[in-house]
Amino acid sequence: MARTSLILLGLVAGFQATGAAKLVPGKGFDRLVTIWLENQDYAKVVLDDAFKDLKKQGISLTRTFAATHPSQPNYLAAIAGDYFGCNHDEFARMSESVFTVADLLESKNISWGGYFEDLPGPGFMGDYSDGVDGMTPTGDWDYVRKHNPFVTFDSVTNQGHRLLQLLSFGDYHRDFAAKRVPQFVFMTPNMMHDGHNTTLEVATKWSRDFIKPMITDKAFDERTLVILTYDESETYEKPNQIATLLLGSAIPAHLRGTEDNTFYTHYSMLSTIEYNWDLPNLGRYDVGANVFKFVADAGGYEHNKDPENAAAVDNSLSYFGILHNETEHVVPIPRPNLKLIGSSGRGVLEDIKKAWPPAKKDRTPYDGSGRVHDAGNPPVYGKENVNTP
Numbered sequence: 001m002a003r004t005s006l007i008l009l010g011l012v013a014g015f016q017a018t019g020a021a022k023l024v025p026g027k028g029f030d031r032l033v034t035i036w037l038e039n040q041d042y043a044k045v046v047l048d049d050a051f052k053d054l055k056k057q058g059i060s061l062t063r064t065f066a067a068t069h070p071s072q073p074n075y076l077a078a079i080a081g082d083y084f085g086c087n088h089d090e091f092a093r094m095s096e097s098v099f100t101v102a103d104l105l106e107s108k109n110i111s112w113g114g115y116f117e118d119l120p121g122p123g124f125m126g127d128y129s130d131g132v133d134g135m136t137p138t139g140d141w142d143y144v145r146k147h148n149p150f151v152t153f154d155s156v157t158n159q160g161h162r163l164l165q166l167l168s169f170g171d172y173h174r175d176f177a178a179k180r181v182p183q184f185v186f187m188t189p190n191m192m193h194d195g196h197n198t199t200l201e202v203a204t205k206w207s208r209d210f211i212k213p214m215i216t217d218k219a220f221d222e223r224t225l226v227i228l229t230y231d232e233s234e235t236y237e238k239p240n241q242i243a244t245l246l247l248g249s250a251i252p253a254h255l256r257g258t259e260d261n262t263f264y265t266h267y268s269m270l271s272t273i274e275y276n277w278d279l280p281n282l283g284r285y286d287v288g289a290n291v292f293k294f295v296a297d298a299g300g301y302e303h304n305k306d307p308e309n310a311a312a313v314d315n316s317l318s319y320f321g322i323l324h325n326e327t328e329h330v331v332p333i334p335r336p337n338l339k340l341i342g343s344s345g346r347g348v349l350e351d352i353k354k355a356w357p358p359a360k361k362d363r364t365p366y367d368g369s370g371r372v373h374d375a376g377n378p379p380v381y382g383k384e385n386v387n388t389p
Ligand SMILES: *[C@@H]1O[C@H](CO)[C@@H](O)[C@H](O)[C@H]1NC(C)=O
Pocket: 087, 088, 089, 325, 326
């Protein structure tokens, strides 16, 4: 009898160990939800009433710059640490050798997912899809692939369990109600709600209503950071400055309604995630990007600084790379720099080292300096064979 109970107990314990993922606490937050809006200049957004309402409840970042124009490369950059020369919104696909935030998170069993409004089904990889909610009866392209960075990467799409984590807003509402929202979440509203086909006001009002239930202190049981950001600015001729708000229960009470003047880019989210959860890095532009100050302060991180060329930041035209649509600007995928130490003090993810074994004469543009690059200020491939055996 006693023996049977012991065996049963053992079985139950076994189920728990392999069952629902255990929440991995972070330094400044335990969950990050990022929501992306489209194409507005910083200067206009900060004057908007709905945005100002939200701003009272969080930290407003006053010096954040997108990576380039148009939309797609900014989404790619945010999860992969580079946009690989992408200068367009057309179909893009990256080989399995390119890793993303998904690999970093999974290395520590941190759950992640994406919710994309009007995605017709889990893991959908098509270019676009009409909405299902009757909101845009005559329109199409409510969901667009160019605003869902995960499906561009074979390292995501070749693994069924990863595709199954790319869901719709209906799934979000279900998971939110059931307290099953993963620890890292990327969300893109449809082309109407994100402002792409509508106006600045439509998108900010939608955001205020949509975000409200998720930023109350009781919305989640764990400290949750909600990042509302734009992909890029509207005016191509100006430096690519965007508005970004940090919201949610993870924001310390005394910081609500304040501004943070630190220099940030889309790579800052990656650097912050790596620091927060003590993760390895991608060996690309994630290394060297500043960590959101309230998270840096929570853990005692002291390396935030302006990049050397911060004053010259423009980020309006894409530099060369494998995804560039003009043949003369296509170059192979740069090697990650396997020697880089990221914000967490840890090195490059082991699986990345395996995928990119040291090779002779291979230079890398990634130097961990945080310098910003665009077509007028292109990446420089270091003189050293950084990865030579
Ligand atoms: C590259 O993409 C840009 C942005 O969509 C477009 O204006 C340009 O015509 C494209 N160039 C080529 C060669 O397809």
